[in-house]
Amino acid sequence: MNTLTSLAASIDGQRFWDDMLEQAKIGALTPRGLRRLALDDNDNKARCWLVDQGRALGCEAFYDAMGNIFLRREGQDPDLPPLLIGSHLDSQPSAGSYDGTLGVLAGLAVLRALQANGIAHRRPIEVVSWTNEEGARFAPGASGSSWFAGQREAASILAAEDDDGVSFADALARCLERLDAHQVNYRPDPFTPFAFLELHIEQGPVLESLGVPACAVQGIQGVNWYSVTVQGQANHAGTTPEHARRDAFTGAHALITALREAVAEHGESVRFTIGKFALEPNATNTIPQRATFSIDLRHPSAAVLAALDETFQRLGAKQWSGCTVELKASSRVPPVEFDSQLVEMLNASVKAYAPDAPQLVSGAFHDAIHLAHRCPTAMLFMPCRDGISHHPDEHIERDDAEIAVRALADTAGTLLGR
Amino acid sequence: MNTLTSLAASIDGQRFWDDMLEQAKIGALTPRGLRRLALDDNDNKARCWLVDQGRALGCEAFYDAMGNIFLRREGQDPDLPPLLIGSHLDSQPSAGSYDGTLGVLAGLAVLRALQANGIAHRRPIEVVSWTNEEGARFAPGASGSSWFAGQREAASILAAEDDDGVSFADALARCLERLDAHQVNYRPDPFTPFAFLELHIEQGPVLESLGVPACAVQGIQGVNWYSVTVQGQANHAGTTPEHARRDAFTGAHALITALREAVAEHGESVRFTIGKFALEPNATNTIPQRATFSIDLRHPSAAVLAALDETFQRLGAKQWSGCTVELKASSRVPPVEFDSQLVEMLNASVKAYAPDAPQLVSGAFHDAIHLAHRCPTAMLFMPCRDGISHHPDEHIERDDAEIAVRALADTAGTLLGR
Numbered sequence: 001m002n003t004l005t006s007l008a009a010s011i012d013g014q015r016f017w018d019d020m021l022e023q024a025k026i027g028a029l030t031p032r033g034l035r036r037l038a039l040d041d042n043d044n045k046a047r048c049w050l051v052d053q054g055r056a057l058g059c060e061a062f063y064d065a066m067g068n069i070f071l072r073r074e075g076q077d078p079d080l081p082p083l084l085i086g087s088h089l090d091s092q093p094s095a096g097s098y099d100g101t102l103g104v105l106a107g108l109a110v111l112r113a114l115q116a117n118g119i120a121h122r123r124p125i126e127v128v129s130w131t132n133e134e135g136a137r138f139a140p141g142a143s144g145s146s147w148f149a150g151q152r153e154a155a156s157i158l159a160a161e162d163d164d165g166v167s168f169a170d171a172l173a174r175c176l177e178r179l180d181a182h183q184v185n186y187r188p189d190p191f192t193p194f195a196f197l198e199l200h201i202e203q204g205p206v207l208e209s210l211g212v213p214a215c216a217v218q219g220i221q222g223v224n225w226y227s228v229t230v231q232g233q234a235n236h237a238g239t240t241p242e243h244a245r246r247d248a249f250t251g252a253h254a255l256i257t258a259l260r261e262a263v264a265e266h267g268e269s270v271r272f273t274i275g276k277f278a279l280e281p282n283a284t285n286t287i288p289q290r291a292t293f294s295i296d297l298r299h300p301s302a303a304v305l306a307a308l309d310e311t312f313q314r315l316g317a318k319q320w321s322g323c324t325v326e327l328k329a330s331s332r333v334p335p336v337e338f339d340s341q342l343v344e345m346l347n348a349s350v351k352a353y354a355p356d357a358p359q360l361v362s363g364a365f366h367d368a369i370h371l372a373h374r375c376p377t378a379m380l381f382m383p384c385r386d387g388i389s390h391h392p393d394e395h396i397e398r399d400d401a402e403i404a405v406r407a408l409a410d411t412a413g414t415l416l417g418r
Numbered sequence: 419m420n421t422l423t424s425l426a427a428s429i430d431g432q433r434f435w436d437d438m439l440e441q442a443k444i445g446a447l448t449p450r451g452l453r454r455l456a457l458d459d460n461d462n463k464a465r466c467w468l469v470d471q472g473r474a475l476g477c478e479a480f481y482d483a484m485g486n487i488f489l490r491r492e493g494q495d496p497d498l499p500p501l502l503i504g505s506h507l508d509s510q511p512s513a514g515s516y517d518g519t520l521g522v523l524a525g526l527a528v529l530r531a532l533q534a535n536g537i538a539h540r541r542p543i544e545v546v547s548w549t550n551e552e553g554a555r556f557a558p559g560a561s562g563s564s565w566f567a568g569q570r571e572a573a574s575i576l577a578a579e580d581d582d583g584v585s586f587a588d589a590l591a592r593c594l595e596r597l598d599a600h601q602v603n604y605r606p607d608p609f610t611p612f613a614f615l616e617l618h619i620e621q622g623p624v625l626e627s628l629g630v631p632a633c634a635v636q637g638i639q640g641v642n643w644y645s646v647t648v649q650g651q652a653n654h655a656g657t658t659p660e661h662a663r664r665d666a667f668t669g670a671h672a673l674i675t676a677l678r679e680a681v682a683e684h685g686e687s688v689r690f691t692i693g694k695f696a697l698e699p700n701a702t703n704t705i706p707q708r709a710t711f712s713i714d715l716r717h718p719s720a721a722v723l724a725a726l727d728e729t730f731q732r733l734g735a736k737q738w739s740g741c742t743v744e745l746k747a748s749s750r751v752p753p754v755e756f757d758s759q760l761v762e763m764l765n766a767s768v769k770a771y772a773p774d775a776p777q778l779v780s781g782a783f784h785d786a787i788h789l790a791h792r793c794p795t796a797m798l799f800m801p802c803r804d805g806i807s808h809h810p811d812e813h814i815e816r817d818d819a820e821i822a823v824r825a826l827a828d829t830a831g832t833l834l835g836r
Binding site for chain 2: 202203204205206209221223225235236237238239240241242243244247249250253256257260268270271273274275276277278279282283284285286287288291294296298362363364365387389390
């Protein structure tokens with residue numbers, strides 16, 4: 001007889017993988033890949049497909065004011081806050097079919113196992129798909145989860161516009177109409193889940209390099225974004241001697257050398273990336289008058305980020321090669337530590353399959369970063385090939401995925417019994 | 419009685435300055451500045467204006483197959499090769515009115531002084547305006563002078579097209595028709611002058627900083643242009659640990675540090691400029707997969723340029739932060755040393771007015787770089803405010819200019835007597 005304690009073993013790996021292949025058809029690109037931008041026709045179609053899967057399992061389907069979709073399997077005690085499992089179904093413009101979807105369909109696999117084996121559980125369980133995690137069509141992302149967790153106001157989310165000038169509000173209205181027509185129940189407001197679990201691809205190379213199928217995630221790095229302007233003076237590259245130059249490229253180069261040295265003092269966990277760089281006037285024989293660049297700085301520790309922020313501001317207040325600098329933090333997202341008990345439970349569930357599994361800190365954002373402010377939250381990662389995501393080459397191994405889903409189910413089973 | 423030996427003193431400073439103001443009206447911009455692109459209506463109008471000035475002095479006017487204009491004042495011995503003085507009348511799109519024009523009208527001032535004072539001279543003198551020095555409409559520049567000096571074939575010059583698809587050949591044909599209609603004599607072929615002298619604004623800050631009104635120019639720096647591509651791998655800025663990165667920006671930064679160190683070993687005369695820089699995909703949270711940048715490297719010594727070229731190629735053959743590099747020389751223009759006797763004569767002429775005058779090496783190209791391959795050649799520089807050129811803010815002091823013209827006339831007087 002199957003029970004909550006054997007929920008992991010009850011997962012139907014073949015059916016889970018069939019679900020993965022099925023959803024990948026909605027918005028499929030040729031020859032491969034996925035394009036399912038938030039609130040576009042395919043994204044709405046994926047919502048309805050998910051609702052249909054849940055209904056076939058006897059679950060009730062809900063949507064809220066932000067278009068988040070919930071599949072609820074009732075517990076023996078319907079008044080208990082539900083365990084929430086999920087992620088997102090939307091994608092980047094030219095993406096793979098695992099980022100996000102994996103976490104939603106892992107939740108669906110748990111519902112299937114409960115239903116197929118007639119497993120009773122005190123606590124209700126809901127599987128969620130959050131609206132617009134990617135932020136590719138409407139920036140910033142994580143709209144549904146940040147609103148649900150009380151981290152962002154609806155008004156600012158609704159005002160966002162896509163490149164064609166369509167507002168989030170209008171796109172959402174069409175989505176909600178469609179869900180209405182699909183006879184999904186409207187449950188407008190957020191609630192407080194018992195816990196939130198999210199399985200996601202790592203989007204980095206660590207698990208693959210270790211040959212590990214899954215791991216528990218301890219938290220999400222904090223991220224500071226900076227935009228830096230180095231202001232010099234344009235001049236003729238041939239006629240201006242070194243001592244008479246205020247070369248914005250030279251100034252930027254010297255500043256970046258100093259920033260790198262400061263970063264190197266904080267060890268291996270720092271991530272420092274200059275992803276954008278531009279010169280003006282950008283001509284071969286003209287000394288640049290202005291250099292602008294971005295900094296993406298990440299670390300799991302708020303204290304380290306604060307220390308580096310202070311150093312960056314101090315270095316930005318100096319002159320470099322005669323150039324003035326403006327260094328502005330354009331965004332600061334503090335690190336999140338997941339619930340330590342949940343992390344330990346997931347870690348134990350993973351280790352049953354992969355004794356060597358490490359625990360990672362996520363370098364990327366996920367819906368869980370917001371949910372962590374609403375309820376005990378933790379994540380599982382599984383490897384993706386070459387760490388690639390946001391690209392049609394995104395790929396996962398079925399065997400790894402099955403183990404990751406079983407580990408998720410194992411912890412879910414424990415929580416559903418509480 | 420005025421003679422060649424007092425030619426410098428015979429210069430009419432007021433008339434010279436009036437000429438400068440007059441030509442500045444042809445293609446004037448509002449509120450200031452000049453736009454006289456090579457072979458456009460204003461450039462052709464300036465040719466005719468110059469012809470008219472020469473004719474009023476009894477000079478014969480010629481044009482050659484490249485539209486270069488010559489004003490000839492006959493010598494007592496018409497068979498002697500003429501002394502050639504000049505520069506160019508075309509400008510950058512948004513320019514001042516001194517770059518080029520100064521050198522043509524300085525020659526005109528010498529013709530005026532000879533004529534007004536009835537000074538006889540054995541050797542003929544010609545004042546020249548070279549076609550398309552700037553290269554702003556048709557690249558590359560110095561078309562007229564490079565062709566005249568046998569440095570470039572007519573066919574390659576004529577094939578150039580402007581941004582509107584108009585060929586140099588078509589624009590030149592219209593120019594020549596106009597000169598024909600203006601009854602200018604056609605003298606198609608180049609000849610070998612006795613010597614070529616060119617007065618030009620420095621386009622750099624040195625003379626102004628020294629408070630010196632003019633100086634002799636010893637030569638023109640050689641210039642190597644390189645285009646460099648650093649190839650890494652795009653990845654997520656948050657999820658990719660330092661050791662797993664092939665960050666094209668980091669690679670470029672390390673390579674540039676090494677290039678700078680190599681350059682620094684060669685002292686103050688090296689000019690090293692990175693004027694263009696770009697990253698792909700150029701997104702804040704993506705590790706750059708490719709960095710491309712330009713190098714403009716200048717030095718008066720061919721040996722130093724060759725040594726640095728070898729070092730650059732060696733550094734470019736290495737990997738930097740796991741990235742591969744492609745470093746290609748897109749252009750190599752060797753340095754030119756001007757005729758030492760002419761330089762010394764000009765230096766002596768300048769020092770009569772400015773005992774502290776240095777001798778400079780030009781960092782910018784001029785028509786003289788080509789003429790030096792055809793006949794003994796040298797240049798004079800005069801200061802321009804803040805070193806600015808190719809901009810409406812380009813400015814010179816009238817008093818400095820008068821001294822520079824007198825120094826030119828002094829040397830010209832000596833050469834005309836030979």
